[in-house]
Every structure is written in C-alpha cells, then in structure tokens.
Amino acid sequence: MTNWTAVTEELARWTDLDRRCPLWLRDDDAVAASRQLDELLTRCANAGIPLGLAVIPADAEPSLAEALADHAHVTPLVHGWSHTDHAAPGRKKCEFGPERPPETRQAEAERGLSTLRGLFGDRVLPLFVPPWNRMAPDMPSCLSASGYRAVSAFGPSPAPRDGIAWINTHLDLIDWRGSRSAVPLDGLLDLLCRELRDRREGRRIPAEPIGLLTHHRVHDAAIWDLLDRLLDRLADHPAVEWLAIASLGIASLGRPAPKTD
Ligand SMILES: [Zn+2]
Numbered sequence: 001m002t003n004w005t006a007v008t009e010e011l012a013r014w015t016d017l018d019r020r021c022p023l024w025l026r027d028d029d030a031v032a033a034s035r036q037l038d039e040l041l042t043r044c045a046n047a048g049i050p051l052g053l054a055v056i057p058a059d060a061e062p063s064l065a066e067a068l069a070d071h072a073h074v075t076p077l078v079h080g081w082s083h084t085d086h087a088a089p090g091r092k093k094c095e096f097g098p099e100r101p102p103e104t105r106q107a108e109a110e111r112g113l114s115t116l117r118g119l120f121g122d123r124v125l126p127l128f129v130p131p132w133n134r135m136a137p138d139m140p141s142c143l144s145a146s147g148y149r150a151v152s153a154f155g156p157s158p159a160p161r162d163g164i165a166w167i168n169t170h171l172d173l174i175d176w177r178g179s180r181s182a183v184p185l186d187g188l189l190d191l192l193c194r195e196l197r198d199r200r201e202g203r204r205i206p207a208e209p210i211g212l213l214t215h216h217r218v219h220d221a222a223i224w225d226l227l228d229r230l231l232d233r234l235a236d237h238p239a240v241e242w243l244a245i246a247s248l249g250i251a252s253l254g255r256p257a258p259k260t261d
Contacts, residue, residue, distance in 0.1 A: 003189035004233065010196045014239035021196055022209035023234065024243040026152060026169050027216050028054040028079055028129065033063035040216040041071050043227065047235035049242045050075065052152070054129040057112040058082035065119050075246040076124045077152065078116055080131040081108040096135040106142035113147055125246060127152060127167070140164040157208050167245070169211030170195055173226050174218070182222040185229065209243045 014021055027040055030053050044051045050073045055064065058081050068074050080095045087094040096105045109128060116124045126148045130139070133154040140162040143151065150165040157166035171191055175183045198204040214227060234240050 003186045003193065006193045007189050007196070007233075010193050010200070011237060011239040013200060014196070017200070019200070019206070020239055020241040021199060022207065022241050022243045023212065024052060024167070024169075024209045024245055025049060025212045025214065026052040026054060026077070026129070027214045029083065029215055029217055030055045030064060030076075030079075031059040031217075032061040033067035034217070036216045036219060037064075037067055039219070039224065040214070041067070041074065043224075043231060044073060045071065047231040049073070049231065049235055050244045050246070052077050052125075052127075052245045054079035054152075055116055056080065056083045056131075057115040060116065060119055062119065068120070068123075073244075076116055076120045077127045077129050077245075078109070078112045078124065078148075079129045081112045083131045085132075092134065093132045094134050095131040096139055098136040098138075102136070102138055102142050105136070105139065106146055109139075109143055109148065110146040123246075126150065127245075129153070133169075152211070154213065156204065167209060167211070169213040171210065172213045173223055173230075174213075174215060180218070181220050182226040185226060188226070188230075 011021075025044070030037065040051070051071075053068070053074050054077045056079045068076070082095070084095055085093040086099050087097050088099050091097070096109070112128075113124070113126060127150040128143050128148045129152045135151075135153075140151065144163040148164065150167055152167045152169060154169050154172070156170075157168040160166065171188055173182060173188070175181060192210070195204075195210045199206045199208065199210075212230065214223070219227075235242070
C-alpha cells in the first residue's frame with residue numbers, strides 16, 4: 001500500500017469536476033547521444049508524453065541532434081551556457097548569479113540560445129533553464145533582451161514579468177543531498193498530492209503545470225524504476241493533461257496582455 005491511494009482519490013476529484021491537471025516532464029544536462037538518453041526517449045515515446053530536454057549549449061554535440069531527429073515530442077531547452085559554477089566561495093552553486101556583471105551573463109545566455117539554434121534549428125524553445133535552478137534577480141530582464149520568452153526553475157512559478165513567463169518543475173526524482181538515488185515514492189506522492197490539491201482548491205493557479213524533474217545521465221535502476229511507476233499511473237490518466245511545451249505559444253506567453261480599450 002502506497003500513497004497512490006491518496007493521489008488516485010485526488011485525481012478522481014478532478015475528474016468529478018470535469019477538470020484536467022497539466023503535467024510536464026523536464027530532463028536536465030543533456031549533451032550527447034548515450035544509452036541513458038535512449039532509455040529516456042524510449043520511455044517518453046512508449047508513454048506517449050512530450051519531453052522538455054534542457055541541453056548544456058557549450059557541451060552539446062551533433063550526436064544529440066541526431067538522437068532527437070526521430071523524436072518529435074522532445075523539445076530542446078537552453079540549460080545555461082556551460083553549467084559552470086561562478087558563485088562566491090561558500091555560496092550555493094550558480095552559473096548566472098550576481099557575482100558576474102549582467103552584460104556578461106546576458107551575452108552568455110544569448111550565446112546559449114544561438115548555439116542550440118545552430119544545432120536544432122527552430123525546435124529550440126526560447127526557454128532558459130538556469131543550472132542548479134537559480135539565477136540573479138535581474139536575469140529575467142537580461143533574458144528578455146537576449147530573445148528568451150520563458151524560464152523554468154524549481155518550486156512555485158512566479159508571475160510573468162519582464163516579458164518572461166515561468167514554467168517551473170516541482171517534483172525532483174533524485175535525492176541529491178542524501179542517497180543521490182531515487183527519492184522515496186511515498187514522499188514524492190505526498191508532494192504530488194499537495195500540488196494537485198493546492199491547484200484544485202485555488203491556493204495555486206490551476207493552470208500552472210506540475211513539473212517532474214529528471215537527470216538521465218545519473219539515473220540508476222531505482223530512479224528509472226521510480227519514473228516508470230509514475231508514468232505507468234499518470235501517462236494516460238484521464239484527469240492529467242501532459243503539456244506539449246512546444247505548442248505552448250511561448251513566444252506570446254511572456255508578452256503583456258493586449259490592451260482591450
Ligand atoms: Zn543542470
């Protein structure tokens with residue numbers, strides 16, 4: 001017996017209300033074709049769900065573009081520039097933190113987008129995934145000036161500002177600070193249940209997609225198993241709508257609403 005019972009009951013309430021909760025999957029740190037990447041792509045294809053793949057531009061290899069060629073449901077996202085930690089000693093790891101001048105960060109973000117456009121063409125979304133899910137407070141305006149329209153980090157999504165929409169992730173499958181393997185299933189399901197309930201009861205914007213976060217390059221058998229269990233139950237659940245991030249219209253998402261007068 002796991003907390004699936006609570007999740008199932010919560011999803012049944014969505015069904016009763018004739019509502020569907022948007023979910024999405026983001027995987028980080030992609031650089032090249034690999035057996036691990038194939039594992040992920042096969043799972044997404046079999047489950048019939050789209051994937052937002054955060055690619056490290058400085059390290060991205062042509063083999064990655066080849067690996068994605070037959071996977072139209074995968075959307076490359078820009079994962080910083082080189083995933084380098086520039087934080088001051090003793091501070092949390094950060095590539096786009098306040099330690100470096102905004103012009104330097106903006107130029108790197110711009111280079112990241114243009115590098116991935118060179119590799120993937122129009123498939124790349126102008127969506128920035130800051131390494132370690134953090135960045136300086138002035139980054140949204142730097143990103144907006146660099147041609148980005150959205151950001152994805154971790155935790156509740158802030159309201160759009162500076163022409164940037166937020167599409168965050170909320171459930172990390174990896175216990176980074178402990179085992180560096182899978183987080184316990186029950187704890188993850190508790191979090192999922194809370195995210196669902198908060199949206200249904202109006203404590204969070206109901207349309208804010210719940211994001212699952214994976215890192216295929218470091219998955220062990222337990223992490224793959226956890227992803228399998230989640231997809232097994234959620235991939236075609238009638239109360240869940242898997243977000244096709246490529247069709248979100250991100251180019252228009254970050255723009256201010258048109259004036260109606
Ligand atoms: Zn990363």
